[in-house]
Amino acid sequence: MSPKPSGTEVKAKLVEAAIRLLSDGGPEALQARKLAAEIGASTMAVYTHFGGMGALVDEVAREGFRRLSANLGEVRETADPAADILTLALAYRRTVVDNPQLYAVTFGQSQPNGQKAALVDMTSKETRESLSDEGIEAFGYLVRAAKRVIDAGRFRPAPEFDVAAQLWSAVHGYITLEVAGHFGDSGNGVDHILIPLATALGVGLGDTYEAATRSARISIEAWRAKEGNIGT
Structure with missing residues (x-):
């Protein structure tokens, strides 16, 4: 079984996923549901690791x-x-x-x-x-x-x-x-x-x-x- 990724790793994956979504689909594509699907997680990952989309956008x-x-x-x-x-x-x-x-x-x-x-x-x-x-x-x-x-x-x-x-x-x-x-x-x-x-x-x-x-x-x-x- 692969070790569970750390919080830092998940945050980095979410940021990279956000940048890919922006590049491919513009700002309209940057949604919690799509971000979660990109990294194979639930939508709660965004809120667990960033508290919301606002903090994620700041990190992007x-x-x-x-x-x-x-x-x-x-x-x-x-x-x-x-x-x-x-x-x-x-x-x-x-x-x-x-x-x-x-x-x-x-x-x-x-x-x-x-x-x-x-x-x-x-x-x-x-x-x-x-x-x-x-x-x-x-x-x-x-x-x-x-x-x-x-x-x-x-x-x-x-x-x-x-x-x-x-x-x-x-x-x-x-x-x-x-x-x-x-x-x-x-x-x-x-x-x-x-x-x-x-x-x-x-x-x-x-x-x-x-x-x-x-x-x-x-x-x-x-x-x-x-x-x-x-x-x-």
Whole structure:
């Protein structure tokens, strides 16, 4: 007889099942009955291990941020910190394109069964410094990258959090629109929208047009050499 799975194992299976259901059927598919069937358990498993669907959705969102952090963590720093910011944006984009339904839940854009994942007010310095939060951890990659560009003199002096938040807002907005289909489905938006956006943001934050353009070209060429053509 196989040993009974631990509570931790069951919770992990439920989260993985939730992510599969989201990917295959969208937020409408995320139901206690379907989750239980996915892991061969009763519907009580959701309530026993999470107390309800709300806590399960929160854990799915945390897993989304963990996966985003893992992908951002694969981006290696180079001698060009401005190029590294675009490379982080491309890694962010790839993460969302690979599973848009998961990230709609992660960022509170989707509410399965009316349940919206709990979000953190990142404008509060006290909150950012007092919480151990998966979203703050993921955002930290962009904060550190912004600091490197400021320290290198490419961006004018400014709080790195503020700079990172502006960059995040722009990149996330672009990705949201692309995933929704507004820029086609072949990745053309990267060349026509994202790269010019990154260049314009760099110039707006203090970089020269020539330097920003050069960094964007370095990043996209290195990304394509490693990852191949960009597409959905």
